[in-house]
Amino acid sequence: MSRKVLVVDDEKLIVKGIRFNLEQDGMEVDCAYDGEEAVEKAKEKHYDIILLDLMLPKMDGLEVCQQIREFSNVPIVMLTAKGEDMDKILGLEYGADDYITKPFSVSELIARLEALTRRIHRGSGTAARPAEEPEQLVSGPFVLDEKSRILYKSGKPIDLTQVEFQIMELFFRNPGTALVREKILEGVWGKNYFCDVKIVDVNIRRLRMKIEDEPSSPQHILTVWGYGYRWNA
Numbered sequence: 330m331s332r333k334v335l336v337v338d339d340e341k342l343i344v345k346g347i348r349f350n351l352e353q354d355g356m357e358v359d360c361a362y363d364g365e366e367a368v369e370k371a372k373e374k375h376y377d378i379i380l381l382d383l384m385l386p387k388m389d390g391l392e393v394c395q396q397i398r399e400f401s402n403v404p405i406v407m408l409t410a411k412g413e414d415m416d417k418i419l420g421l422e423y424g425a426d427d428y429i430t431k432p433f434s435v436s437e438l439i440a441r442l443e444a445l446t447r448r449i450h451r452g453s454g455t456a457a458r459p460a461e462e463p464e465q466l467v468s469g470p471f472v473l474d475e476k477s478r479i480l481y482k483s484g485k486p487i488d489l490t491q492v493e494f495q496i497m498e499l500f501f502r503n504p505g506t507a508l509v510r511e512k513i514l515e516g517v518w519g520k521n522y523f524c525d526v527k528i529v530d531v532n533i534r535r536l537r538m539k540i541e542d543e544p545s546s547p548q549h550i551l552t553v554w555g556y557g558y559r560w561n562a
Contacts, residue, residue: 364388469562
């Protein structure tokens with residue numbers, strides 16, 4: 330089954346080029362040219378990935394990302410300008426799963442989308458699972474349901490993005506172990522993913538906002554200063 334991608338950018342020539350190349354790679358592509366149209370299309374149809382430009386008319390990419398996150402956990406890749414680190418961080422803060430910097434090559438774009446798709450399928454439960462491996466991981470009051478892709482805290486569901494879920498999987502499988510940021514980056518994004526480790530810090534901050542009673546004084550996702558993070562149930 331072909332992957333369904335929504336490309337959102339107000340520069341029609343760029344959209345045309347991206348669409349042509351993604352379709353050549355076997356993807357099914359829809360396009361939106363402003364923020365409002367993007368949100369409407371995301372509501373009307375299921376997409377495997379949304380490729381979202383930051384600068385858009387009617388509603389910018391950050392607001393689009395935030396609104397989509399209110400009803401969907403579809404993976405979102407933000408398009409950001411070269412050198413705009415704050416844009417990358419803000420995009421991740423607002424719920425994006427990844428980003429790619431303009432200008433980019435077609436091969437780089439396709440490689441990033443395929444890597445993201447592999448990560449999703451790897452953790453979606455569609456792959457064969459050994460009979461002895463449980464579908465639920467339990468850690469203190471938390472239950473990570475790998476079939477429904479939902480985290481429960483004391484029986485209450487917490488919606489996570491794909492990336493957040495995979496970080497929690499890594500924590501649950503390594504309880505009490507201090508994980509260096511690069512290890513988390515490799516475990517979630519893959520060995521061949523070249524990115525600033527800030528992407529880990531941003532996702533940890535988002536997770537704390539969702540699972541901690543007091544995010545400013547976390548009791549579960551602990552910082553190991555100068556190293557990384559440790560899970561404490």
